[in-house]
Amino acid sequence: MNTYAGKSAVVAGGTSGIGLAIAELLRAGGARVLVTGRSGTGLAEVRDKYDLLTLRSDATVAADRAELADRVRAEFGTIDALFVNAGVAGAGPFEQVTEDDYDRVFDANTKAPFFTVQSLVPVLAAGAGVVLTTSIVNENGLPDLSVYSASKAALRSMARTLGRELLPRRIRVNAVSPGPIDTGILQRSLPIEVAEQMIAGYTESNPMGRMGQSVEVARAAAFLAFDATFTTGAELAVDGGASQL
Numbered sequence: 600m601n602t603y604a605g606k607s608a609v610v611a612g613g614t615s616g617i618g619l620a621i622a623e624l625l626r627a628g629g630a631r632v633l634v635t636g637r638s639g640t641g642l643a644e645v646r647d648k649y650d651l652l653t654l655r656s657d658a659t660v661a662a663d664r665a666e667l668a669d670r671v672r673a674e675f676g677t678i679d680a681l682f683v684n685a686g687v688a689g690a691g692p693f694e695q696v697t698e699d700d701y702d703r704v705f706d707a708n709t710k711a712p713f714f715t716v717q718s719l720v721p722v723l724a725a726g727a728g729v730v731l732t733t734s735i736v737n738e739n740g741l742p743d744l745s746v747y748s749a750s751k752a753a754l755r756s757m758a759r760t761l762g763r764e765l766l767p768r769r770i771r772v773n774a775v776s777p778g779p780i781d782t783g784i785l786q787r788s789l790p791i792e793v794a795e796q797m798i799a800g801y802t803e804s805n806p807m808g809r810m811g812q813s814v815e816v817a818r819a820a821a822f823l824a825f826d827a828t829f830t831t832g833a834e835l836a837v838d839g840g841a842s843q844l
């Protein structure tokens with residue numbers, strides 16, 4: 600399958616879960632793909648295993664974002680797709696949230712994506728697609744997710760505003776909005792009993808009676824980046840119907 604032959608892409612936050620699934624899908628289709636992450640170990644693993652280009656880059660650090668833009672320029676000249684996928688879960692019951700929790704989640708999920716797009720706009724080819732990873736919780740009021748949900752709601756808004764501002768450059772900006780996806784992010788980000796309780800609840804309440812797989816989100820993200828040529832400012836849910844049924 601050479602669906603993406605001749606294309607190049609960056610997945611910011613691409614060493615595990617949904618981001619890695621996007622990178623794998625595009626690479627299997629013939630694209631050249633650069634993934635970022637903070638952990639050197641994760642990067643070394645995926646570079647060899649999946650034949651990906653890698654850069655250790657923390658999206659919350661301005662110097663790292665500038666270095667990413669330089670590397671993209673040197674490696675590709677311009678890219679056809681940018682997936683802004685890195686994000687963290689958190690931060691617990693409303694009354695226990697600290698200012699540090701709030702800043703950490705908004706830094707990672709809202710500020711870093713905004714400035715990642717800004718840093719990489721100069722290396723986005725005309726006609727390129729940007730895909731932001733939001734979350735279906737940005738639309739409802741689930742407990743313990745006040746900060747996370749708000750951070751993703753702000754990001755959803757940016758798909759609209761950046762979509763508008765980048766239109767003159769022929770760059771489309773859309774969001775893919777996962778429901779509960781089995782990537783381990785909850786277990787890594789929350790106390791294990793809270794994570795397990797949430798997973799059981801999601802499975803039980805989901806119209807399809809299961810959690811989603813990363814590749815199911817990856818297919819939707821690739822569609823938005825490459826095939827949805829008359830779509831910008833939109834958000835596509837990948838959630839087993841949870842947000843609609």
Ligand SMILES: NC(=O)c1ccc[n+]([C@@H]2O[C@H](COP(=O)([O-])OP(=O)(O)OC[C@H]3O[C@@H](n4cnc5c(N)ncnc54)[C@H](OP(=O)(O)O)[C@@H]3O)[C@@H](O)[C@H]2O)c1
Pocket residue numbers: 611612613614615616617618635636637638639641656657658659684685686687688707711732733734735776777778779780781782783784785
């Ligand atoms: N899983 C779900 O159920 C679900 C549902 C809705 C939305 N989402 C969203 O989907 C996205 C991916 O989630 P996931 O479950 O696939 O998570 P994951 O498995 O933890 O993957 C996150 C990826 O982002 C990287 N990353 C995290 N912070 C970073 C930073 N500051 N700079 C650069 N890279 C960073 C991680 O690598 P390092 O740790 O090495 O940095 C990793 O490669 C997130 O935005 C998440 O909020 C997930």
